[in-house]
Each structure stands twice: as C-alpha cells, then as structure tokens.
Amino acid sequence: TQLLEQSPQFLSIQEGENLTVYCNSSSVFSSLQWYRQEPGEGPVLLVTVVTGGEVKKLKRLTFQFGDARKDSSLHITAAQPGDTGLYLCAGGRGNFNKFYFGSGTKLNVKP
Amino acid sequence: NAGVTQTPKFQVLKTGQSMTLQCAQDMNHEYMSWYRQDPGMGLRLIHYSVGAGITDQGEVPNGYNVSRSTTEDFPLRLLSAAPSQTSVYFCASSYGTQAFFGQGTRLTVV
Numbered sequence: 001t002q003l004l005e006q007s008p009q010f011l012s013i014q015e016g017e018n019l020t021v022y023c024n025s026s027s028v029f030s031s032l033q034w035y036r037q038e039p040g041e042g043p044v045l046l047v048t049v050v051t052g053g054e055v056k057k058l059k060r061l062t063f064q065f066g067d068a069r070k071d072s073s074l075h076i077t078a079a080q081p082g083d084t085g086l087y088l089c090a091g092g093r094g095n096f097n098k099f100y101f102g103s104g105t106k107l108n109v110k111p
Numbered sequence: 112n113a114g115v116t117q118t119p120k121f122q123v124l125k126t127g128q129s130m131t132l133q134c135a136q137d138m139n140h141e142y143m144s145w146y147r148q149d150p151g152m153g154l155r156l157i158h159y160s161v162g163a164g165i166t167d168q169g170e171v172p173n174g175y176n177v178s179r180s181t182t183e184d185f186p187l188r189l190l191s192a193a194p195s196q197t198s199v200y201f202c203a204s205s206y207g208t209q210a211f212f213g214q215g216t217r218l219t220v221v
Contacts, residue, residue: 002153009151031208042115042201042212043154050208088153092208098169099203099210101146101153 003027004091006102013079014110021074021087021105029091032065032072033099037086079109113137115204117213124192124220132187132216134202142205143185144169145177147198148215154201160185192220 004025013019023032031050035043047056049065049072056063060083062075076083086106090099118133136143144159146169156169160179174196176188189196197220202213 004153006153033208033210040214042203042214044212045210048208090154090210098156098159099144099205100156100170103151103153 002103003100004089004102006087006089006105008105009103010106010108012108012110015080016078017109019076019079019107021076021089021107022071023073023089023102024071025091026070027091027093028069029093029100030069031092032069033090033092034063034072034074035088035090037088037104043088076107079107081109081111083107084109115202115211115213117200117202117216119216120214122216122218124189124218126192126194126220128192129188129190130192132189132200132202132218134185134187134213135183136185136202136204136211137183138204138206138211139182140204140206140211141182143179144203144205145175145185145187146201146203147171147196148201149198157187157200189218192218194220196220 033048034046037043047063052067052069054065060077086104088104089102115136141162145157146154155171158177160166200216
C-alpha cells in the first residue's frame with residue numbers, strides 16, 4: 001500500500017489545455033515535493049512546499065499544499081509538449097525528511 | 112559539478128550472483144538514500160543514511176545491504192540477486208528538503 005496516491009495515472013492532452021494532478025494521503029507530512037522525470041533520467045525537483053495552505057508558482061505550474069498537510073495538487077496552465085514527462089509527488093517525514101513517493105502521473109502533451 | 116554519480120548505468124545479472132551498485136556525491140550532503148523504481152509503483156525507499164557510519168532500513172530493504180564509510184560514497188550491495196530485484200535503482204543525496212538524484216542503474220536479473 002502506497003502512502004501517497006497520485007491521480008490520474010496517465011494523462012494525454014492537447015497543447016494549450018490546462019490540467020491538474022493530485023497527490024493524496026491519510027498521513028501528515030512535514031514537506032511535500034514535486035518532481036519531473038524524463039525517460040532514462042533521475043527525478044528532478046520542481047518545488048518543495050512546507051506550510052499548510054501554501055501555494056507556489058513556477059511559470060505555468062502552480063503547486064498547492066493542503067491545509068492539513070496531507071495532500072497536494074499540481075496545476076499546469078496552457079500545457080506545452082515540453083511539459084511531457086512523469087510527475088512524482090513525495091512527502092517528507094521525520095527529522096531527516098525520509099521521502100515517500102507517489103506512483104506518478106505520466107503526462108503526454110500532444111502538439 | 113558532478114552532483115550524484117551512479118555506476119554502472121546498465122547491468123545484467125544471473126540469479127544468485129552478487130554485485131555492488133556504486134553511488135558517489137560531491138555536495139558534502141549528510142543524507143543519502145537508495146530507491147528502486149518499478150512500473151506503477153513510483154520510487155520505494157530501500158535504505159538510507161544520515162551520515163558516515165549510520166544506515167537504516169527503508170520500505171523494501173530485504174535482499175540489499177548498504178554501508179557508509181565516507182560522506183561521499185553510499186554503495187548498495189545485492190548479495191544473491193533474484194529476478195524480483197529487476198528494477199531501476201536511484202541513489203539520492205539530500206540537504207534539508209533539497210534532494211538530488213543520480214541518473215539511475217537499470218538492473219536485469221535473469
């Protein structure tokens with residue numbers, strides 16, 4: 001059983017569309033991270049949120065941490081083919097932030 | 112600016128063979144960890160270390176050993192490989208909430 005559930009698992013959309021990816025848990029985390037992973041590469045950190053209700057923006061990407069620090073969302077506005085990849089959320093717990101990963105959302109943005 | 116370096120990138124093992132996956136970081140981070148990534152499962156924590164001489168188990172430690180004799184290196188050992196250990200393995204180095212991953216080792220056990 002995964003500590004973090006991501007939805008949807010797969011998403012295929014046209015360039016210019018908006019989308020939201022969800023990351024849910026019944027556990028509280030001290031921090032929540034979002035990564036993007038390209039084929040054959042390791043995950044690359046996009047953002048870290050640490051405060052309940054926190055919202056961070058990275059160009060067309062908006063990240064939100066739930067008020068209770070149990071869930072998070074990633075919203076992409078006007079998706080582009082360059083956004084294609086596997087998006088992973090990871091929750092940190094404990095003094096040294098052990099990270100627990102969701103199963104990922106595979107996004108394909110078609111031109 | 113090497114960051115986290117993993118070797119080898121690809122490996123094929125026969126059932127029962129042993130091998131060591133190497134991981135080195137040059138960022139002087141205390142925290143290092145090993146994950147495996149399987150389709151539909153995301154990344155699962157195998158072992159982690161909070162500093163030289165200190166290691167602990169993650170979610171899926173069975174079949175793997177680690178040691179941390181220096182801050183820079185954190186090798187992962189498979190003592191007797193099994194087909195269930197076919198996976199992509201990632202090493203990560205962290206400082207606070209900043210984690211940096213290597214490029215991965217794709218391991219196939221036949």
